[in-house]
Amino acid sequence: MFSTLRLVCSSISILSMLAVTAAADTRREIQFPDIPGFKTIICDFHTHTVFSDGLVWPTVRMDEAWREGIDAIAVTDHIEYQPHSDYVSTDHNASYEVARPAAQRNKIMLIKGTEITRGTPPGHFNAVFIKDVDPIDTGEFLDAVGAAMKQGGFVFWNHPGWKGPELGRWQEVHQTLYDKKWLGGVEVLNGTSYYPLAHEWCLEKGLAMLGNSDFHQPSMHKRTETGDHRALTLVFAEEFTQDAIQDALNAARTAAWDQNRIIGREEHLAPLFNASIQVFAPHHKDGGSLWIEMKNNSHLTYELKRTGDIGPESITLEADASIIVRLESVERNAEITLEYTAENVLIAPNKGLPVTLTIPKQP
Ligand SMILES: [Zn+2]
Numbered sequence: 001m002f003s004t005l006r007l008v009c010s011s012i013s014i015l016s017m018l019a020v021t022a023a024a025d026t027r028r029e030i031q032f033p034d035i036p037g038f039k040t041i042i043c044d045f046h047t048h049t050v051f052s053d054g055l056v057w058p059t060v061r062m063d064e065a066w067r068e069g070i071d072a073i074a075v076t077d078h079i080e081y082q083p084h085s086d087y088v089s090t091d092h093n094a095s096y097e098v099a100r101p102a103a104q105r106n107k108i109m110l111i112k113g114t115e116i117t118r119g120t121p122p123g124h125f126n127a128v129f130i131k132d133v134d135p136i137d138t139g140e141f142l143d144a145v146g147a148a149m150k151q152g153g154f155v156f157w158n159h160p161g162w163k164g165p166e167l168g169r170w171q172e173v174h175q176t177l178y179d180k181k182w183l184g185g186v187e188v189l190n191g192t193s194y195y196p197l198a199h200e201w202c203l204e205k206g207l208a209m210l211g212n213s214d215f216h217q218p219s220m221h222k223r224t225e226t227g228d229h230r231a232l233t234l235v236f237a238e239e240f241t242q243d244a245i246q247d248a249l250n251a252a253r254t255a256a257w258d259q260n261r262i263i264g265r266e267e268h269l270a271p272l273f274n275a276s277i278q279v280f281a282p283h284h285k286d287g288g289s290l291w292i293e294m295k296n297n298s299h300l301t302y303e304l305k306r307t308g309d310i311g312p313e314s315i316t317l318e319a320d321a322s323i324i325v326r327l328e329s330v331e332r333n334a335e336i337t338l339e340y341t342a343e344n345v346l347i348a349p350n351k352g353l354p355v356t357l358t359i360p361k362q363p
């Protein structure tokens with residue numbers, strides 16, 4: 001009996017030694033090319049855990065981030081709303097402390113953050129790149145934001161069209177934050193909601209555009225289709241570090257991405273498109289027609305509509321895929337340029353990105 005038990009025990013210890021070789025799940029990479037001078041970093045600056053009104057333990061957020069190809073994430077539990085306080089600690093720094101070892105194991109940059117949660121106006125604001133949430137837990141709204149700034153934080157306005165009779169209009173308090181240089185950005189996307197007014201403010205006022213999940217549920221709660229992804233922020237940073245991400249936010253070098261739509265500024269989205277799309281020299285000709293391969297090296301499907309005279313009326317450049325386009329009645333052995341608008345790349349509300357596809361001469 002004793003020897004049988006020993007045999008079982010030693011088998012278990014061998015099994016557990018073998019089991020540690022697989023540390024994390026498979027990661028599905030999000031492919032976006034870098035743009036000249038900057039690395040493209042995939043970020044989610046707004047998530048919740050059981051330490052406020054979220055429904056997952058902080059380490060689960062780090063596992064989700066790894067699996068979904070995210071590079072940097074902030075856990076931003078509400079300061080003023082802790083509905084699980086009968087069962088879970090009300091320590092405002094706890095979710096970061098619990099998540100940190102998992103972030104390190106999963107090679108995720110974990111940004112310390114919190115959500116300052118007030119009625120409208122002012123509404124909800126995230127403070128990220130902070131050091132300690134406790135001093136931000138203070139009565140006066142402006143004192144709370146001031147405390148975050150004093151720690152070197154970056155503050156942005158969350159889901160600006162969320163509620164209240166003013167429905168996300170720019171109020172005096174927002175102007176005060178802006179004048180103090182305390183407001184660095186606005187969520188133009190929160191989950192699947194797009195705020196065109198916020199897009200305009202960001203363009204006018206030089207603010208960073210953010211797109212964040214604001215997840216409370218587990219990430220895959222509502223999404224079943226492959227290719228689905230949470231709302232995310234693409235950050236164009238000089239280096240792959242937290243400091244460089246914060247510098248990029250301060251310089252408003254960001255774009256917001258949900259499903260098959262990307263929202264930002266022309267100065268970033270034009271180079272992103274150009275870095276994503278390769279157009280090859282014609283590989284075949286027959287009569288008056290030329291056949292040309294075009295390849296999309298990004299995770300976004302580009303929906304193009306013709307604005308010039310040459311080319312098909314519309315072209316869909318699917319994510320991570322190539323297509324062959326046939327051109328008729330064009331002059332051969334010359335460089336050909338096709339003028340289009342990328343309709344799902346918004347450089348202002350209702351304004352797609354103008355793009356040019358340049359077909360090199362046949363070798
Ligand atoms: Zn909120």
Ligand SMILES: [Zn+2]
Nearest residue numbers: 046048115214
């Ligand atoms: Zn939130």
